[in-house]
Amino acid sequence: MERLNTLENIVLEAGKIIQEGYQGQNEAFKKSPTELVTRYDKAVEAFLIEKLQPLYRNYSIVAEESFEGGNNPQNAIFIDPIDGTTNFVHKIPHLAISIGIWSKGKPQEAIVYNPILNELYSAKSGQGAFLNGKKIQVNKDANLQNAIIATGFPYVKHEMGKEFWWVVKSFERLLPKIRDIRRLGAAALDLCYLSSGKVNGFYEINLKPWDVAAGILIVKEAGGEVTDIFGKEYSFEKAIIVASNGTIHKQLLENLAEYNDG
Numbered sequence: 036m037e038r039l040n041t042l043e044n045i046v047l048e049a050g051k052i053i054q055e056g057y058q059g060q061n062e063a064f065k066k067s068p069t070e071l072v073t074r075y076d077k078a079v080e081a082f083l084i085e086k087l088q089p090l091y092r093n094y095s096i097v098a099e100e101s102f103e104g105g106n107n108p109q110n111a112i113f114i115d116p117i118d119g120t121t122n123f124v125h126k127i128p129h130l131a132i133s134i135g136i137w138s139k140g141k142p143q144e145a146i147v148y149n150p151i152l153n154e155l156y157s158a159k160s161g162q163g164a165f166l167n168g169k170k171i172q173v174n175k176d177a178n179l180q181n182a183i184i185a186t187g188f189p190y191v192k193h194e195m196g197k198e199f200w201w202v203v204k205s206f207e208r209l210l211p212k213i214r215d216i217r218r219l220g221a222a223a224l225d226l227c228y229l230s231s232g233k234v235n236g237f238y239e240i241n242l243k244p245w246d247v248a249a250g251i252l253i254v255k256e257a258g259g260e261v262t263d264i265f266g267k268e269y270s271f272e273k274a275i276i277v278a279s280n281g282t283i284h285k286q287l288l289e290n291l292a293e294y295n296d297g
């Protein structure tokens with residue numbers, strides 16, 4: 036666990052930059068009509084890259100604010116400096132630093148840290164998932180009608196294209212069958228809320244590797260399941276991610292709208 040501890044210390048340090056920024060006025064710039072970025076996203080990312088690169092010499096860095104496109108490397112550190120930037124700008128305390136370390140195309144280590152609520156989720160392959168050092172597990176309720184399902188909306192929603200309509204049609208099918216939906220605003224934390232039994236499932240279209248690279252490992256280590264919309268293994272190239280406690284997975288898939296993920 037030694038390297039994970041070093042990683043945790045670096046992430047805790049990076050969290051101080053976010054804590055400081057959260058108190059002040061955060062000027063936001065638009066990456067698109069709906070997607071925001073602040074100087075804190077960039078500062079946290081630069082800090083993490085500087086600290087992590089020497090520790091993981093044979094790994095590529097795939098980070099939200101500096102990613103220039105291309106295929107996802109097999110050995111990579113996926114960094115989202117602030118997952119939930121919109122919440123950060125609006126001073127809603129639901130945001131996190133997300134770091135997933137993948138080797139040979141498989142997740143090895145993960146940290147998702149909310150520095151406002153001081154919640155640090157972590158996992159290492161084969162060693163379980165933890166919240167502030169305490170083991171966590173998904174909630175195994177098999178009844179879809181009892182389920183809280185987390186989701187998010189794609190930044191291209193203003194175009195009202197096929198992604199938008201998939202979201203709307205999925206609500207139409209799913210909402211009457213479950214207890215309720217949550218749109219909390221940070222996909223990495225949604226996956227951690229699933230891992231700690233707060234919600235029973237999660238799905239979203241158009242997420243990026245840095246949104247989910249850490250959360251996927253945390254869900255799996257907490258006993259949950261992660262697939263694409265067809266129930267097949269999820270990979271970053273797939274349009275839709277579906278994650279659950281496992282017991283409702285099939286029902287969740289059956290109640291989402293169809294999507295041609297070609």
Ligand code: IPD
Pocket residue numbers: 099115117118119120121186187188189190219220221222223239241242246
């Ligand atoms: C966003 C959040 C949000 C999800 C968006 C993501 P960002 O990440 O995870 O919940 O709905 O699709 O892009 O942009 O705040 O890092």
